[in-house]
Amino acid sequence: MILTGILSVLGLSLVFYMIFGGADFGAGVLEGLVPKKLRKENEVLVSKAMSPVWEANHMWIILVVVILFNGFPDLYSMISTIFHIPLLIMLFGIVLRGCAFTFRHYDPYYEYGQPAYRLTFFISSFLAPLMLGMIGGSMMNHHLTDPLSSDLKQNFQGHFWDLYGASWLSGFSTICGFILVFLCALIASVFLFCESTHNDLKNMFLSFAKWFLLGLYALICALLLMSWMQNNLFYQIFKENIALVLLLPAWFIMSGVLLNSLRKNRILILRVAVSGKAVLISAAWMLTQFPYAMPGLMQKDQKVFDLLKHHASPETLNQLWYALLFGSFLIFPALFFLFRTFKSSQSSL
Amino acid sequence: MFTDLLAARTQMAVSLGFHIIFACIGMTMPFFMAFSHAKWLRSKNPQWLLLTKAWSKGVAIFFATGAVSGTVLSFELGLLWPTFMKHAGGIIGMPFSWEGTAFFLEAIALGLFLYGWDKMNPWLHWLCGVLVGVCGVLSGLFVVCANAWMNSPAGFEWTGDKAINIDPWAAMFNPASLKMGIHMIFGAFQATGFAVAGLHGLILLKQPHIFIHRKAIKVSLFFAMIFSVLQPLSGDFLAKQTAKLQPLKLAAMESHFETEPYSGLILGGIPDLEHETVPWSVKIPGLLSFLAHGDFETPVKGLNEFPRDHWPPVLPVHLAFQVMVGIGSLLLALSVWFLWCHVFKKVDLLSQLNLRLLVFCIPLGFIAVEAGWMVTELGRQPWIIYNVMKTADALTPMPGLQIPLILFSALYLFITGVLIWLMKRQIKALHLDSLSESGGSGL
Numbered sequence: 001m002i003l004t005g006i007l008s009v010l011g012l013s014l015v016f017y018m019i020f021g022g023a024d025f026g027a028g029v030l031e032g033l034v035p036k037k038l039r040k041e042n043e044v045l046v047s048k049a050m051s052p053v054w055e056a057n058h059m060w061i062i063l064v065v066v067i068l069f070n071g072f073p074d075l076y077s078m079i080s081t082i083f084h085i086p087l088l089i090m091l092f093g094i095v096l097r098g099c100a101f102t103f104r105h106y107d108p109y110y111e112y113g114q115p116a117y118r119l120t121f122f123i124s125s126f127l128a129p130l131m132l133g134m135i136g137g138s139m140m141n142h143h144l145t146d147p148l149s150s151d152l153k154q155n156f157q158g159h160f161w162d163l164y165g166a167s168w169l170s171g172f173s174t175i176c177g178f179i180l181v182f183l184c185a186l187i188a189s190v191f192l193f194c195e196s197t198h199n200d201l202k203n204m205f206l207s208f209a210k211w212f213l214l215g216l217y218a219l220i221c222a223l224l225l226m227s228w229m230q231n232n233l234f235y236q237i238f239k240e241n242i243a244l245v246l247l248l249p250a251w252f253i254m255s256g257v258l259l260n261s262l263r264k265n266r267i268l269i270l271r272v273a274v275s276g277k278a279v280l281i282s283a284a285w286m287l288t289q290f291p292y293a294m295p296g297l298m299q300k301d302q303k304v305f306d307l308l309k310h311h312a313s314p315e316t317l318n319q320l321w322y323a324l325l326f327g328s329f330l331i332f333p334a335l336f337f338l339f340r341t342f343k344s345s346q347s348s349l
Numbered sequence: 350m351f352t353d354l355l356a357a358r359t360q361m362a363v364s365l366g367f368h369i370i371f372a373c374i375g376m377t378m379p380f381f382m383a384f385s386h387a388k389w390l391r392s393k394n395p396q397w398l399l400l401t402k403a404w405s406k407g408v409a410i411f412f413a414t415g416a417v418s419g420t421v422l423s424f425e426l427g428l429l430w431p432t433f434m435k436h437a438g439g440i441i442g443m444p445f446s447w448e449g450t451a452f453f454l455e456a457i458a459l460g461l462f463l464y465g466w467d468k469m470n471p472w473l474h475w476l477c478g479v480l481v482g483v484c485g486v487l488s489g490l491f492v493v494c495a496n497a498w499m500n501s502p503a504g505f506e507w508t509g510d511k512a513i514n515i516d517p518w519a520a521m522f523n524p525a526s527l528k529m530g531i532h533m534i535f536g537a538f539q540a541t542g543f544a545v546a547g548l549h550g551l552i553l554l555k556q557p558h559i560f561i562h563r564k565a566i567k568v569s570l571f572f573a574m575i576f577s578v579l580q581p582l583s584g585d586f587l588a589k590q591t592a593k594l595q596p597l598k599l600a601a602m603e604s605h606f607e608t609e610p611y612s613g614l615i616l617g618g619i620p621d622l623e624h625e626t627v628p629w630s631v632k633i634p635g636l637l638s639f640l641a642h643g644d645f646e647t648p649v650k651g652l653n654e655f656p657r658d659h660w661p662p663v664l665p666v667h668l669a670f671q672v673m674v675g676i677g678s679l680l681l682a683l684s685v686w687f688l689w690c691h692v693f694k695k696v697d698l699l700s701q702l703n704l705r706l707l708v709f710c711i712p713l714g715f716i717a718v719e720a721g722w723m724v725t726e727l728g729r730q731p732w733i734i735y736n737v738m739k740t741a742d743a744l745t746p747m748p749g750l751q752i753p754l755i756l757f758s759a760l761y762l763f764i765t766g767v768l769i770w771l772m773k774r775q776i777k778a779l780h781l782d783s784l785s786e787s788g789g790s791g792l
Contacts, residue, residue, distance in 0.1 A: 052460035055416055059453040065423050066449050069434050070442025077435035080427030084747050091424055092760065095417040099764055102413035103771055106406050108778035152432055156746040164747055312439035312515075319443050319517040327450035334457045341461060341468050 002321045007307060009324050010067045011286050017060035018278040019187060022180075024054050026188025028097060028125020029181060030208060031118055039118075041198050047105055049195045052342045054101065056335065058094070070320050071312050075293050075305050079135075081152060082142065082167045086131040093128030096120050129184045130177040137176025138168040140234045140288045143296040172232065175223045182219060183281055186212040190258070190274040194267045206262055213255060216277075220251075233296050237288050244287050251280050354741050356750040357429040360757055362726070364422055366719055367761045371415030373537035373718060375455075376489050377572070378408045379482030380538075381545065384568050386475050396560045403561070403779045408481075409463050410771065414764060416456070421757070429750070433733050433743035436512055440505050441498045443517040448491035455484035489537065490530040494521050500725065500735050501525035501594045507737050524594060528587045529725075535580045536721060539680060540714025542573025547711035550704040552776060561779075563699055566707065570698075573714075574684040580677055585640065592641035595735060596650040598728035601663045602670040603637055604630070605651050612637040612649035617671055620663050625653075627667075661730045669723035676717040683710065 027046045034042045069076040080087065097120075104117035144155065144167075156163050186209060193205035227235035238244050258273040260266075288295065292303040304310065311317065382404045389397035423445075427434045458480040465474055498504075504520030505512040549565040556562070591599045599605070604620040604627045605612060614637040618630025635645035642649070652660060683706060690698045697703070733740040 052464040055413065055456035056453065056460060058416070058420070059449070059456055062420065062423055062449050062452070065427075066442065066445050069427060069438035070446060071439075073435050073438030073442075076427055076438060077431035080424070080431045080434070081745055081747060084428050084745065087424055087428060088753055088756075091421050092756070094420055095760060095764070098413050098417040099767070102410055103767060106410050106775070107771060108774055152435070153746040160748065312442075315515050316439040316442065316517055320446060323443060323446040323450070327446070327453070330450060331453050331457075334454055338457045338460055341465055 002317050003308065003311065005321055006067060006071050006317060006324065007290075009328075010064060010071075011282070013060045013063040013067065014286070015279055015282045017058075017064065018183070018282050019275050020053070020057035021060060022129065022184040022278060023187045023191050024050055024057055025097070025125045025129045025181075026184035026186065027192065028101075028121045029129075029185045030188055030192070030205075032122035032126070033208070034204065038200055038204060041201055042204075043104075045192060045196055045198070045201060049192065050101070051105055053338060054098075056338060058098075067320065067324070071317060072293070072305075072307065072310070073312060074310060075307075077152065078155075078294070078297070078305075079139070081156060082144065082164070083135045083138065085164055086135050086168045090128050090131035090135075093124040093126075093131065096124035097128060100124065125184075126181060129180045133177035133180030134168050134173040136180070136285055137173035138170070139294050140176075140237070140285070141170070141172055141232055141296060142167050142294065143233070143298065172223070172226060172230075172234065175219055175226065179216065179219045179223065179281065182212050182215045183278060186216065187274050187278060190262070190270050193262070194270055209262060210259070213258065217255075234288065237295060241287055244284060247280055247284050247287075251277070254280060351751060353748055353750045354744055356754045357744055358740065360750065360754040361425060361429055362723075363754070363758050363761060364418065364425055365722065365726075367765075368415060368418040368422055369718060369722060370715055371411045371418060372489060373540050373715070374411040375408065375415045376482065376485035376534065377538045377541040378404060378411070378545070379478055379485060381542075381568050381572060382408060383475065383479045383482060385564070386478055388564075390471055390475060396564065399779075400561045400565055403775070404565075405463055405478075406775060407772070409459070410768070410775075412459060414768065416452075418761075419452075428753075429745055430733065430740075430743040431745050433738060436738065437499075437734065440512055440515050440517065440520045441495050444491040444494040444498075444521045447521075448488045448495075451484045451488035451491060455481055455488060458484060486534055489534060493530040493533050494523070494526040496725070497525035497529040498523045499733065500529075500598075500729055502734050502737055525590060528583070528590050532580070532583045532587050532721075535576045535583050536714070536718050538572050538576035539580055539677075540718050542569045542571075542576065543680060543707070543710040543714045544712070545569035546573060547707040547709070548776075550699075550707035551711070552780070553699065554701070554704050554708065556780060559780075566699060570687060570707075573680075574688055577677075577680045577684040581681055584674070584677065589641060589643075592649065595728070597652070597655045597659060598661065598666070598725075599641065600650060600652045600655075601661045601666040601728055602724055603649075604663060604667040605637060605649060606653055608648050608651040608654050610638065610646050610648045611635040612641070612651075614640065618667075620667050622663060659731065661728045666724055666728045669720040669727065673717045673720040673724060676713045676720070680710065680713060680717075 027050060031039075031042065031046070065076075068079070100117050100120040104114070104121070107113060107117075189205045189209035189212060193202055193209060196202045196205060224235075224238075226232075227238065254273055254276045257269065258277065261269040261273055289307075291306050291308050293305040293307050295303050297304050312320075382401055385397050385404065386401045388394070389401055458477045461469070462474065462477040462481055465477065468474075469477075498520050501523045502520075503523035504516040504518070506514045546566045546569040549562040549569070553559060553562040553566065588599065588602075591602075604615050604618060606625040611634055613632040613634045615627050616631045616633070618627035620627050637649050638647050639645050641647075652663065686706075687698060687703065690696045690700075690703060729735055731739050731741065733743045
């Protein structure tokens with residue numbers, strides 16, 4: 001039961017990062033697309049919407065990392081080795097994004113340095129989710145045999161490109177990366193649509209939301225088509241998992257709710273619907289990773305990382321679970337107070 | 350030759366060295382801010398509000414940089430040392446989860462404080478600011494527990510290739526945790542206090558009689574002086590413990606080669622490993638024995654008690670230790686001087702001489718913090734888990750680590766440059782605000 005609880009918190013943290021961290025990344029991506037005449041208004045809106053909450057939003061990925069290395073250290077060390085390069089690029093994105101956003105906000109002289117801040121914010125906000133999506137996609141498809149040697153060096157004998165390049169760079173993973181970027185942009189478009197009171201900005205975000213939703217449909221179709229043609233590992237898992245297949249109609253229904261709410265400006269339903277989109281994509285990924293994380297890791301043709309068996313000691317899991325429980329009692333009320341203070345209709349823009 | 354191991358160690362050192370500056374500021378400046386904020390709430394003097402808001406902008410900038418560099422570190426543990434994390438993750442993960450909770454609360458409290466000025470009860474808003482500091486200190490203490498464990502491993506048995514009988518509580522509350530944690534927190538207050546006081550002193554030298562800078566110096570110096578007095582005491586406790594738990598590290602710190610009664614304390618000097626001497630030093634007989642064990646006679650273990658291939662790099666460890674203690678002693682002496690000026694008022698605390706002394710002190714506390722971390726990290730080599738796992742055995746198998754080292758170093762250099770540029774603009778804007786707030790007189 002404790003293991004189930006920990007896995008649930010891990011999954012929940014990932015979903016929250018997709019929604020809240022994703023909104024932050026998406027806002028940066030949108031900045032590169034906003035027409036010049038609306039840039040100033042958009043910057044003011046993004047600044048007021050994101051400034052109080054962005055640092056808290058990005059704590060969810062730290063929580064994911066901590067749960068992984070505490071509860072599933074073998075898996076964590078394997079991910080850290082195989083995906084070293086995209087993780088590095090992602091970190092560059094995270095550092096530059098946070099610095100560009102904060103430095104711009106606190107620069108007392110607006111007129112100087114804005115193009116540099118904007119470009120840095122846009123590129124870094126694009127790179128980070130792209131890399132994260134590519135890692136997520138590769139985790140569904142990457143093959144490595146006999147990965148459970150206690151000496152990692154034994155697992156990683158071979159050509160550099162095969163081990164550290166081909167592991168994450170593929171057509172499949174690239175589409176997954178863009179799916180995440182488009183999802184972040186969609187979440188941001190909808191959230192900012194809800195926050196904005198400026199008509200031109202609202203229309204712009206409405207347009208963005210529709211285009212990114214359309215783009216997501218195109219990317220998901222491309223992913224499924226490619227997987228079917230290649231008969232890859234993802235397709236093999238997908239076709240045998242009814243829960244995964246059922247996510248497709250759920251996606252259609254959620255899209256209908258989203259578009260209808262955009263048309264009628266129903267703020268609460270909009271936020272729930274777009275969050276639901278993030279939940280569906282996260283759920284799809286998590287279903288491919290359960291119970292075998294990175295299902296392409298094999299030992300004697302058997303999948304090795306069974307999350308229900310391959311984990312830290314019971315004493316460690318006990319402490320981790322109680323730490324997560326105690327932390328939740330503190331964090332969730334504090335988060336509720338934070339969002340209520342800044343996101344209620346009275347205090348919104 | 351710049352091997353992958355050296356590149357990985359250097360990258361970790363650069364990342365930690367960069368992050369620790371912002372972590373120190375993020376842990377301690379909220380308390381300075383809370384002090385001036387309380388003064389504003391009680392007195393309604395707008396200069397206190399101006400100071401609080403000016404400091405909060407600095408805190409926001411440094412906190413954000415610290416947060417993203419901390420994110421890098423949490424990933425770098427796995428990127429550079431996956432074998433270490435594979436074995437240690439399940440043992441020492443608990444303080445990281447506590448640190449994550451504390452930092453999460455800190456981030457929430459900071460958002461509420463920075464942007465909630467007109468959105469809640471004023472004293473609740475003030476409490477948010479205090480919570481930023483409290484949670485910051487807690488997260489610092491928790492993460493130092495993890496490093497303390499690397500130096501003083503506990504809570505498991507090592508079979509040779511894996512850990513068994515894991516006790517996460519014993520690991521977190523290992524013998525070194527509390528003393529190392531306290532030493533770090535005291536150092537953070539000392540470094541930030543002197544840096545902030547010095548920065549305001551620099552401005553005051555150019556623009557005298559500005560109320561806001563005079564008050565800023567007094568608030569930050571108050572914290573700096575208290576912790577400058579406490580820090581040597583904490584250091585003494587920690588050194589005594591190092592003598593017990595990591596005698597080889599202490600021997601390297603002191604460049605102490607031979608185990609002998611009445612072991613002498615070596616001040617300064619450059620150790621010569623070939624001849625086992627320390628030229629350019631002063632040796633005080635018996636004092637090392639007294640400091641390490643409480644009496645002049647008990648021998649302190651020398652480097653020669655240990656196999657040569659287990660020695661840490663003695664030269665940098667010794668020099669870093671001398672720098673840290675030297676600066677700590679200087680700041681202690683200056684604190685006593687400043688206190689004398691404040692109490693007896695024969696010399697103005699904010700005289701030209703004292704302001705120049707403060708300006709001189711701006712970087713010293715941070716240099717001491719960096720030197721201290723060099724002592725403990727370099728002094729632990731060649732081990733990543735002391736006497737259990739060697740650093741070389743924990744390294745990632747991925748080659749070419751020189752490239753990420755160059756890229757991250759360039760990134761941190763670039764961010765440092767932008768920060769300096771941004772702080773200059775902040776100070777210029779603050780000066781204009783303080784003049785307009787005071788009707789042009791600055792008072």
